[in-house]
Amino acid sequence: MLKHRYSAAIRSGDLLFVSGQVGSREDGTPEPDFQQQVRLAFDNLHATLAAAGCTFDDIIDVTSFHTDPEKQFEDIMTVKNEIFSAPPYPTWTAVGVTWLAGFDFEIKVIARIPEL
Numbered sequence: 001m002l003k004h005r006y007s008a009a010i011r012s013g014d015l016l017f018v019s020g021q022v023g024s025r026e027d028g029t030p031e032p033d034f035q036q037q038v039r040l041a042f043d044n045l046h047a048t049l050a051a052a053g054c055t056f057d058d059i060i061d062v063t064s065f066h067t068d069p070e071k072q073f074e075d076i077m078t079v080k081n082e083i084f085s086a087p088p089y090p091t092w093t094a095v096g097v098t099w100l101a102g103f104d105f106e107i108k109v110i111a112r113i114p115e116l
Contacts, residue, residue, distance in 0.1 A: 020106040021045040035075040061110040062092040
């Protein structure tokens with residue numbers, strides 16, 4: 001991230017703002033299987049949240065970016081429903097885009113950092 005001059009996440013008060021996470025393989029290239037790409041994006045998100053002491057349960061707002069929302073909807077919902085299986089659910093805004101640097105899905109979130 002230093003190369004591109006941005007942070008994976010920034011804490012502000014009791015909130016954690018997480019930059020967009022994508023479904024990259026270990027070598028940094030996009031995972032070609034779309035549902036697996038979504039799962040890897042959530043895995044990367046999980047690792048970023050965990051580094052700040054958060055879990056998926058702490059997420060309050062989600063913004064996701066999709067290159068073909070209609071075609072991808074079912075796969076995204078499958079993964080989303082596994083991760084957010086019970087209320088309260090975070091707010092969620094899905095945005096259709098034309099370019100994600102070779103990826104087809106990106107997710108950014110705001111989470112509330114738990115009190116210690």
